[in-house]
Amino acid sequence: MNEQDEFDGDRFDGDESVDHAPAPDQAPALIMEKARKVYPMADSEVVALDDADIVVEADEMVALVGPSGSGKTTLCSIAGGILSPTSGRVVVGGVDISTFGPKQLTRVRRELVGFVFQSVNLVPFLTARENLLVVDELGRRTGAPARRRADQLLEELGLADRAKNLPGQLSGGQRQRVAIGRALMNDPKLVLFDEPTSALDTKLGMAVMELIRDEMKSRGIAAIVVTHDERITQFCDRSVHMEDGKVL
Amino acid sequence: MKLALRELRRQPGRFAAAGMILTLIALLLMFLGGLLDGLIRSSTGAVRALDADVLVFSSSAENAFLRSRVEPALRATVDAVDGVEQTAGIGVLQLGARMPDSGPRELLDIALFGTELPPRSDGALPAEGEVLADESLRQRGVTEGMVLELGPGRSPVTVVGFTTDTSYLGQAALWTGPQTWREVLGENRPDQLLGPDVFQALLVRLTPGSDAAAVAERIDEATGAATASLTVVAAADTLPGVQEQQATFNQIIGVTVTIAIVVVALFFALLTIERAGLYGVLKAIGAESRSLFGGLVLQAVVLTTLSCSIAAVAAVGLDLAIPPGSVPLRISALRLITSLVYLLVAAVVGCAFSLRRVLRVDPASAIGSSS
Ligand SMILES: Nc1ncnc2c1ncn2[C@@H]1O[C@H](COP(=O)(O)OP(=O)(O)O)[C@@H](O)[C@H]1O
Ligand SMILES: [Mg+2]
Numbered sequence: 001m002n003e004q005d006e007f008d009g010d011r012f013d014g015d016e017s018v019d020h021a022p023a024p025d026q027a028p029a030l031i032m033e034k035a036r037k038v039y040p041m042a043d044s045e046v047v048a049l050d051d052a053d054i055v056v057e058a059d060e061m062v063a064l065v066g067p068s069g070s071g072k073t074t075l076c077s078i079a080g081g082i083l084s085p086t087s088g089r090v091v092v093g094g095v096d097i098s099t100f101g102p103k104q105l106t107r108v109r110r111e112l113v114g115f116v117f118q119s120v121n122l123v124p125f126l127t128a129r130e131n132l133l134v135v136d137e138l139g140r141r142t143g144a145p146a147r148r149r150a151d152q153l154l155e156e157l158g159l160a161d162r163a164k165n166l167p168g169q170l171s172g173g174q175r176q177r178v179a180i181g182r183a184l185m186n187d188p189k190l191v192l193f194d195e196p197t198s199a200l201d202t203k204l205g206m207a208v209m210e211l212i213r214d215e216m217k218s219r220g221i222a223a224i225v226v227t228h229d230e231r232i233t234q235f236c237d238r239s240v241h242m243e244d245g246k247v248l
Numbered sequence: 249m250k251l252a253l254r255e256l257r258r259q260p261g262r263f264a265a266a267g268m269i270l271t272l273i274a275l276l277l278m279f280l281g282g283l284l285d286g287l288i289r290s291s292t293g294a295v296r297a298l299d300a301d302v303l304v305f306s307s308s309a310e311n312a313f314l315r316s317r318v319e320p321a322l323r324a325t326v327d328a329v330d331g332v333e334q335t336a337g338i339g340v341l342q343l344g345a346r347m348p349d350s351g352p353r354e355l356l357d358i359a360l361f362g363t364e365l366p367p368r369s370d371g372a373l374p375a376e377g378e379v380l381a382d383e384s385l386r387q388r389g390v391t392e393g394m395v396l397e398l399g400p401g402r403s404p405v406t407v408v409g410f411t412t413d414t415s416y417l418g419q420a421a422l423w424t425g426p427q428t429w430r431e432v433l434g435e436n437r438p439d440q441l442l443g444p445d446v447f448q449a450l451l452v453r454l455t456p457g458s459d460a461a462a463v464a465e466r467i468d469e470a471t472g473a474a475t476a477s478l479t480v481v482a483a484a485d486t487l488p489g490v491q492e493q494q495a496t497f498n499q500i501i502g503v504t505v506t507i508a509i510v511v512v513a514l515f516f517a518l519l520t521i522e523r524a525g526l527y528g529v530l531k532a533i534g535a536e537s538r539s540l541f542g543g544l545v546l547q548a549v550v551l552t553t554l555s556c557s558i559a560a561v562a563a564v565g566l567d568l569a570i571p572p573g574s575v576p577l578r579i580s581a582l583r584l585i586t587s588l589v590y591l592l593v594a595a596v597v598g599c600a601f602s603l604r605r606v607l608r609v610d611p612a613s614a615i616g617s618s619s
Contacts, residue, residue: 073615082532082611103536109611110534117615121529123251125258137250138534182533194615 026058027094029190029222030079035088037074037245048074050245051088056190059220061213063233066242072226075242076192079224080115081108093189110139114183114191114221118198120175122167128178129154129163135185146185153181157211173204180212184219191216193225197232209235251530252543256550263547266515267555270591273508274552274559277501277587278579282563284497285583286576287418291493292484293382294359294416297367300336300451301460304467304477311476311486313340313448320445322471329470331458336364337426337447341433341440342419343399347389356388359416360398360405362429365451367411373425378408382420386410387573396422399436417487418576452477505590512548512598520544520602524609531611541599541606548595556588 037049049071056062064072077083078090081097084105089098093112100108109115122131129150136146154163157177167175176196183191193212197205209225213235216223225236233239241248256263295303304326309316318337327335339362344355366373367380374380381390385407390396394407405428414421426447434441442448454463464477478486485491520527527540567579 077612077615080532080615082615106531106534106536106611109532115532115615117529117532121525121614123526123530125255126251130254134251134530135533138530138536138539186534 028055028057028091029060029093030054030056030224031089031091032075032079033089035075035078035085035090037071037078037083038086047245049078049085052242052245052247054240054247056222056224058189058222059217060238061216061223061225061236063236063239064224064226064242065228065230065233065239067228070242071245072242073194074245075247076194076224076226079190080113080192081105082115107139110135111186112189114186114188116176116179116183116191116193116196118195120167120172120179120199122175122178122182124167127164127166128159128170128174128181131167131178132181132185135182139186149185149187150181153184156215157181172200173208176200176208177211180208180215184215184221188221191221191223193223195226195228197227197229202231205229206231249539249543249546252546253550256547262519263551266511267551269511270508270552270555271558271562273504273511274556274587274591275562277504277508277590278559278563278584279566279577280497280501280504281583281587282567282577282579283575284493284501285580286578287493287497288490289413289578290384290415290418290576291487291490293413294340294361294367294421295480295484295487297411297414297421298338298363298451298480299365299368299453300480301454301458302452302464302467302477303480303483304335304450304452304464304475305448307468307474307476309449309476311478311483312488313338314440316448317442318447318450318475322474323447323450325471326450326452326467326475329463329467331454331463331466332452333455334453336451336453337445337449338363338365338451339426339429339433339442339448340416341429341437342417343432343436345399345422346397346402348395348397356385356390356396357419358385358396358398358422359419360422360424360429360432361416362424362426362433363451364426365453367414367421367423371409371411371423374408374423376425376427377405379405379422379424379428380409380411381407381422382414383410383412384415384573385420388420398422398432401432401435403432403435405432417489501590505594508591508594509598512552512595513601516544516548516599516602517605520605524605524613527606527609528611528613531609532614537607537609540609541603544602544606545596545599548599549592552591552595553588556584556591559587560584 032052032054034051035049036051039046039048052075066072078085092108097108123134132150132153133146136142154160157180159177162170162174197208200208209232305311305316306318323335326332341360345358346355371380390407392407395404397404411423454460460479464479467477468475530540563579567577570577
């Protein structure tokens, strides 16, 4: 099987470039074709994602907008290898993950994508810096390069002086920034933000969005930002609307 | 893995309760084991100290010295068996010993061994009227040069030295030559008196290279089953009470280990439930179930090892605090390590009950559940 072969390599993408400038001919970060997710219920079924088509270019930042229950989280979960689609094709960073099993999807999450969750989910007994380094400890450890990367990210995120603080000692905005740093630790192709500012007040939310935009653009990493706040969309290259599981 | 160790270090309070219970269980395990070792040791010391390979009883004796008789003719038959280098007569007599100046009811329980071979190769057999005494008697006030009066006949013997680890069925052994033993036997149990050159049992030393079990079989064959021979090692196990003690204590130890499994299983099951959210997030960012479960086991193993270390220190302290001779507690390194191994196995088995729960945590639980 073709996907199987790609797992024998060190990483999915093979070449590990240190600078993050996107090559002009780089593959899209995400291609979804007729991606469908159906939850069977007792006597009916819920179509959470209804034949969704979406392409996110390698350095593109897309806002995913839609009412609650329209399938935004489901789309992100499938794009990030957290859920498998019931049918359809999903290609992340050039790797077709449509038919991947749980083990392969774990590796997709570890190596190809980054997540920033709605509720900030840092490891409570680890410092900000250690929360970033956890990512390195999940897979094949790189040690010193990972520590350098963590320090650099903390610096960029304005957290250098908070590196040794536990999450409990950080403000909501600071915790969200640590979560952003964690999502970038594995040098992903695509970062998925599920309502990243919903727990923050407007002013702080805008500041975090600005930071997200700067980080993504300077690294040339693609992002999908789920929101139902129209003001967030101004930070993105374009908006994609969803309704009833369909991409409009 | 690193995550699991960090959690132990940063949030030790979370593990304190389980650690305390495990420490108590470990201490109980070490104490029980130590008690068993002490009891077995005080039962079998004298037999283990015999400087021979095979012990020959008469066949009707059921391996008990008191019921056994070996006549000179039988001994000659044994002497002729292939692999037998040397035989020595042995007999034992259990009675009370009185120290000088002690009250009429203050008796020491002793076992007087009369033998043609001294216990272990290092000592020589004491002269007539003299005995070597088991070291435990020192704690009871027996000193070198002291004259003990044995039994109702008050047969006097002089203590000329001490031997280590030579208790017999919980009684301290006195070692003497056959002559003195026979005299004391006649003065105190005239009914059991044996004729000259008749012994209760025979000690057999083998020619180099012979197999003890095989020679024991050949002896019984040669005597036409008039003897029941067994290796000295096996003889220690057949002493009355030894196997019963072992069985009883091992049952209690088994129950204790089972309790440890339950404690670990419950504690880590609760911990796993508590951590479901964290596991979900870690899986969502690429952690494998295997490494999460590995971290859990690692925590249990470290916790158990710490608990056992504390318990081991406590057990050694207890051993030192208990006055010698009162409780037959014997804390050995082997017993401490065995207890640790039992509890480590219990910890891993206990963790296994949480394996399914760790595997079942869905990474999807990390994302969007609140939308
Ligand atoms: N695990 C699930 N089981 C059943 N239905 C689900 C499950 N997850 C989501 N859904 C349903 O799928 C639809 C889309 O959900 P979701 O993607 O979370 O929407 P959004 O993030 O846009 O609010 C909703 O109707 C939701 O109730
Ligand atoms: Mg959602």
